[in-house]
Structures are given as structure tokens and as C-alpha cells.
Amino acid sequence: MLTCPCVSGKDYLLSQFVELGETKHYPTILELPSKHHFGKLYREDYELWQSLQEETHVEFDLLYDPMMWRCLLPWLEENIDTTIIYVHQGGLLGNETMLARYRRKYGDQQAGW
Numbered sequence: 001m002l003t004c005p006c007v008s009g010k011d012y013l014l015s016q017f018v019e020l021g022e023t024k025h026y027p028t029i030l031e032l033p034s035k036h037h038f039g040k041l042y043r044e045d046y047e048l049w050q051s052l053q054e055e056t057h058v059e060f061d062l063l064y065d066p067m068m069w070r071c072l073l074p075w076l077e078e079n080i081d082t083t084i085i086y087v088h089q090g091g092l093l094g095n096e097t098m099l100a101r102y103r104r105k106y107g108d109q110q111a112g113w
Helices: 010-019 043-056 065-078 095-106
Strands: none
Touching (some): 043 095
16 A cells, blocks of 8 residues: 655654554655645646646545655656555535646646646
8 A cells, every 4th residue: 555645744644544553554655855745826736737647547645645656656667566445535615726726826728747
């Protein structure tokens, strides 16, 4: 099992598993090389979200999923013979407001972004 800490960091995520009663079987926790602030708008997240939607025809959650994919894609390059089942991280209701936030910050530049 793979996961990433979308809120806070690895230690906090591990503590959440312990709080749920898990003491032996922890997931592999993937992290970005730099701090990712929850709820902050990252152009790279939006571009990846758009790219994934174009490639897979699946609409992912815009708040949580881009960070997980940013963690997962380098891992997949090193584990090319691994089959994964991706569990969608959130609902899609927030995408409407997240898209509005991205458009306010970066403009409505559909092409080229």
C-alpha cells in the first residue's frame, strides 16, 4: 500500500495510523522533495491535473490527487513492473471552487497551461 501525507507530514500520517489501532502494517509513504502546503495553489498541480484528465479521461480531485500523483509518478518510474490500483482521494464537489481559485490566480489560460 502506498500513500502520501497531503496534510502535514510523514510523522503525522503515521500517528494517524497508530490512532486507528494499526501497529504493524504501515503503508509505504511517498513524499515530495520539498514542502507542499495544504490548500495552496501550485501551477504544477493544476497542470498535472489537466494532463491526467486529458490522458485518462478521469476527473481527479483537485485538492488532494495532484500531490499524490506528483509523489507517485517518480515512484512508478522506479517500479515499472508494478501494477497499482489508485484509490481516488477525495470527492469532486470541491473541484468547482478549486478551479475558480486557480483561474483567479493564474487567469483562464486553458491552452498552454
